[in-house]
Amino acid sequence: PIPTQSGIRSGSPRESGATSALAKALTIASMRLFGASSSPPSWKHGNTLIGFTDANSKASGPTEVSPEELAVVQAIEDTAHKAYVQEPSREAIMAEEAFFLYLRSLALLQAGMDVARRYWEERRQDSKPASTRLNSGVQWIRDRFNECLEKAEAAKSRSGIDHREGSGVIIEKLIYERALELSKNAAMKEISSDEYSESERSYQTSIWMLHAILDGAGADGQSEAIEEDDREILNKFIRSIEGRLNLLRRRAARG
Known part of the structure; x- marks a missing residue:
């Protein structure tokens, strides 16, 4: 089958790898604090501070921030701004996946070129010319290597991976x-x-x-x-x- x-x-x-217990705890805590949404609350700009707004919130209470709360609200909002990471676009994700697949192809093609290099080094004194099949195979690998390298560089530039830490690919x-x-x-x-x-x-x-x-x-x-x-x-x-x-x-x- x-x-x-x-x-x-x-x-x-x-x-x-499995998500760590700490990461799970942080996820649960964030859902309890801000709801199930994966994105931070929307923002509105006032005269004195940037405040949370949530049109779907059913919480009741005064809309004005008291002087006692002001420092806490500002600290929370500042932290939220710093912590928010915008998800990459689908195009960027596909470019990142393509980039790493091209890297794998380059590694395999390099292995093929290494085989040819070792063969010729071992037979350096042999005057017998290589067969057309061997020459064609090596030339094909060289051409594909250069092509893959060019495509990998193009995919990397579109992925934005240089501006992110790590990769989930x-x-x-x-x-x-x-x-x-x-x-x-x-x-x-x-x-x-x-x-x-x-x-x-x-x-x-x-x-x-x-x-x-x-x-x-x-x-x-x-x-x-x-x-x-x-x-x-x-x-x-x-x-x-x-x-x-x-x-x-x-x-x-x-x-």
Whole structure:
């Protein structure tokens, strides 16, 4: 069967980690203080201070701030201004995800160039010319590396990541979920159609993507090495999809 997200811990090879007890406590406290909204109250500018306004608030009480409350209100509002972080736009989030995916691609392409470099260093004294296939492969990798580098720089500039601390992007999760989606779609098309070429391509692509998680983790400097139990799960999924792919090819060969 095609693997499902429930078959891997926390729904992906590696989630970002459980929220700490302190973070949960702060979240609950903020909801009790300001309601369930994730954004701070709206602001209105008066002559003497910036005050909270909440059109949906059912709280009763005087609207004027007493002199005794003034310092406290100003301190609370000042803290709220400092703490409020505007969520990045969807375009910025997609650009950030693209940036980290390009980094993973660059790491994999660099690994390919390193293989070629070591080969030529070991055979430096050999006058035999390299085959056309080897030269073409190396040239392709060089071209894709330069292309990926250019696209990564463009995505980074659109993401605004330089102006934020850290990133919530988990590269393995992005690749894993897309590979899983491809394999599921391939299975559906295989059932509903006699045209096997598209399903075959999707199965093969999902296998390559899962291998990219295994081969590239930690190499891009942005992710950690895959833990052994997650590696075993990914290999199990790869074998499962390879089984479906081989079955599909046998069915296509029989016509």
